Amino acid sequence: MMDNKNLRKILIGIAGRWTLIFLALEIIFFSIFGINYFSLKNLQNILLASTTVLLLATGETFVIVTGGIDLSVGFMVGFSGVICAKVMVTLQAAGASQAVAISSGILAALLLGLLPGLVNGLLVAKLRVPPFIATFGMLGIAYGFAEIICNNVPIMGLPTSVGSIGHGYLIYWLPGKIFAFLQKPENLTRLELQNLVSIIPNVTVITAIVIGIFAFILARTKFGQHTYAIGGSMDAAERAGINVKRHLIKVYMISSFFASLAGVTYVLRFITGRAPAGSARLLDAVVAVVIGGASLYGGTGTILGTVIGALIIGVLEIGLVNLGIPTYNLYIAVGCILIFAVLVDQFFPELVRKE
Amino acid sequence: MEPLLEVKNITKRFGGLTAVDNMDMEVFPGEVVGLLGDNGAGKSTLIKVISGVYHADAGTIFFEGKEVRIDNPMDALRIGIETLYQDLALAENLNVYANIFLGREKLKRFLGLINVLDHDYMLNESKKVLDRLEIEVPSLKNQIRTLSGGQRQAVAISRSIYWNAKFLIMDEPTAALGVAEQKNVLDLLKTLSSQGVPVIIISHQLHDVFSVATRLVIMRRGKKVAERITKDTTTDEIVGLIVGSLSGDYGDGNDDAKETAQVGKETSSVDEVQEGK
Numbered sequence: 001m002m003d004n005k006n007l008r009k010i011l012i013g014i015a016g017r018w019t020l021i022f023l024a025l026e027i028i029f030f031s032i033f034g035i036n037y038f039s040l041k042n043l044q045n046i047l048l049a050s051t052t053v054l055l056l057a058t059g060e061t062f063v064i065v066t067g068g069i070d071l072s073v074g075f076m077v078g079f080s081g082v083i084c085a086k087v088m089v090t091l092q093a094a095g096a097s098q099a100v101a102i103s104s105g106i107l108a109a110l111l112l113g114l115l116p117g118l119v120n121g122l123l124v125a126k127l128r129v130p131p132f133i134a135t136f137g138m139l140g141i142a143y144g145f146a147e148i149i150c151n152n153v154p155i156m157g158l159p160t161s162v163g164s165i166g167h168g169y170l171i172y173w174l175p176g177k178i179f180a181f182l183q184k185p186e187n188l189t190r191l192e193l194q195n196l197v198s199i200i201p202n203v204t205v206i207t208a209i210v211i212g213i214f215a216f217i218l219a220r221t222k223f224g225q226h227t228y229a230i231g232g233s234m235d236a237a238e239r240a241g242i243n244v245k246r247h248l249i250k251v252y253m254i255s256s257f258f259a260s261l262a263g264v265t266y267v268l269r270f271i272t273g274r275a276p277a278g279s280a281r282l283l284d285a286v287v288a289v290v291i292g293g294a295s296l297y298g299g300t301g302t303i304l305g306t307v308i309g310a311l312i313i314g315v316l317e318i319g320l321v322n323l324g325i326p327t328y329n330l331y332i333a334v335g336c337i338l339i340f341a342v343l344v345d346q347f348f349p350e351l352v353r354k355e
Numbered sequence: 356m357e358p359l360l361e362v363k364n365i366t367k368r369f370g371g372l373t374a375v376d377n378m379d380m381e382v383f384p385g386e387v388v389g390l391l392g393d394n395g396a397g398k399s400t401l402i403k404v405i406s407g408v409y410h411a412d413a414g415t416i417f418f419e420g421k422e423v424r425i426d427n428p429m430d431a432l433r434i435g436i437e438t439l440y441q442d443l444a445l446a447e448n449l450n451v452y453a454n455i456f457l458g459r460e461k462l463k464r465f466l467g468l469i470n471v472l473d474h475d476y477m478l479n480e481s482k483k484v485l486d487r488l489e490i491e492v493p494s495l496k497n498q499i500r501t502l503s504g505g506q507r508q509a510v511a512i513s514r515s516i517y518w519n520a521k522f523l524i525m526d527e528p529t530a531a532l533g534v535a536e537q538k539n540v541l542d543l544l545k546t547l548s549s550q551g552v553p554v555i556i557i558s559h560q561l562h563d564v565f566s567v568a569t570r571l572v573i574m575r576r577g578k579k580v581a582e583r584i585t586k587d588t589t590t591d592e593i594v595g596l597i598v599g600s601l602s603g604d605y606g607d608g609n610d611d612a613k614e615t616a617q618v619g620k621e622t623s624s625v626d627e628v629q630e631g632k
Binding site: 216220221222225226228229231232233235236237238239240241242299300 | 408
């Protein structure tokens with residue numbers, strides 16, 4: 001009996017940290033079997049490739065902690081992306097400077113991107129539409145509007161500086177010679193260019209800062225505490241005097257803010273606005289949250305866990321590419337992980353909900 | 356003596372159903388009032404109106420002699436009306452002290468910039484109140500889901516006490532508890548009323564109500580049918596009033612003089628009880 005109890009304790013201990021162990025094993029595996037997998041350049045590629053999933057999943061964590069789900073974020077990426085690109089192209093054609101065009105595009109995308117979240121929140125909180133239905137409807141609406149805005153074709157011809165932001169790095173380092181922030185050194189010889197080390201992509205910097213801020217909000221503030229309380233018991237939260245409706249609206253707006261930011265980073269990285277951009281990332285985002293320890297029944301989950309979950313998917317994806325395995329296998333793997341994780345949550349809740 | 360809480364002509368309808376029908380009730384300082392009635396008599400609806408969960412369709416509430424508007428649970432909490440429900444309204448995924456401070460979290464400045472939760476303060480304050488009530492919980496950092504029914508009840512009561520409840524409403528406080536735990540909760544209730552905090556208790560367990568309540572209010576089909584001083588009545592009479600085999604005092608509702616006389620008499624009786632203590 002004693003052995004059984006100890007074994008149980010050890011298992012729960014491992015279960016609490018299995019994501020981190022799994023992530024490390026993944027990296028070790030691909031570093032051994034992949035080509036140039038464990039290198040600064042490739043690790044940065046993984047972070048870049050994970051941008052959309054990281055952002056969507058962080059916003060989704062807030063919603064899932066309250067016991068809801070936001071399915072609209074898939075096409076929200078395209079929706080805010082085409083708004084961003086359209087505004088940039090239009091202003092540029094009207095003769096605005098690149099700085100004005102780019103900042104207006106980003107601002108417009110982030111502001112208009114809050115709208116679907118507001119509607120989702122009102123539907124869920126005030127009219128008591130199940131989150132699954134409200135946000136599923138919004139998924140279609142966002143896609144339709146995105147296609148209308150871009151006339152069914154990807155928006156091209158963006159200001160040239162978009163690329164230098166999206167493909168830029170925080171630090172450029174030429175060993176022994178140059179150490180520059182944000183600005184890529186000019187007039188380098190071909191050899192120097194080859195040796196130039198670029199450290200931390202701008203997009204990753206933005207992603208990390210925003211995720212860090214919201215991780216802090218969820219973990220340490222009253223807003224975060226109320227988010228958990230609503231997920232634990234909506235009744236208890238309401239009777240404790242928390243304005244549950246207003247809180248839920250804010251939570252759905254946080255989710256659509258992150259989706260919009262994902263749309264903006266998509267435009268920065270690919271220098272185009274496409275309606276279906278990022279839609280396939282919806283599954284990855286939800287799975288990242290669930291792998292990260294959140295229960296789809298609400299009340300648990302952390303941003304740190306979600307980030308690890310997103311990286312598990314990102315590392316796997318780039319690893320498969322590196323090994324030359326078609327990435328559609330990833331969808332199968334990710335789908336299986338989601339169902340498995342939910343089954344564990346349902347039948348062995350003590351593994352997920354730490355005491 | 357002034358009643359601490361007085362509700363007048365409270366009516367609450369749900370569609371065509373009148374759950375509470377023109378209900379009057381008074382509670383005096385230091386009293387434990389038992390609110391009795393069969394399922395669907397309107398007891399829970401009435402206390403949800405008082406605690407701000409429901410809006411009354413008609414009627415007024417007076418607290419400490421003044422008319423008050425209670426539009427939401429926060430309003431009720433602010434003026435000192437605390438309610439403990441059958442399901443205790445605890446967030447099971449949060450720990451003990453987080454529940455005691457739920458909705459009224461203590462904050463501190465972080466780097467002079469942003470307000471964050473002050474866990475140390477909340478932990479220490481919660482420890483103090485649990486010690487005062489001699490309640491034992493394995494750890495205040497444990498999630499509520501790991502606690503027993505009695506422990507949860509104790510946490511819920513500590514929460515009201517900590518927030519200096521002037522008035523406590525308890526809906527079926529002993530329903531989910533073992534015998535020993537029931538006794539603890541009832542003892543706690545007596546302690547509260549002896550400190551001047553009046554309590555309304557709703558319970559189906561007449562034995563419990565008789566052991567703690569000084570006065571009983573009986574409801575049937577949304578209406579008050581009778582009021583009795585506990586020591587002047589019997590369980591048989593109360594059961595009769597609850598199920599309707601006895602007609603009650605306000606059943607016909609057209610004898611105003613009788614009603615006034617009755618209320619006046621009971622008020623003086625309550626005063627006698629107070630003086631007798």
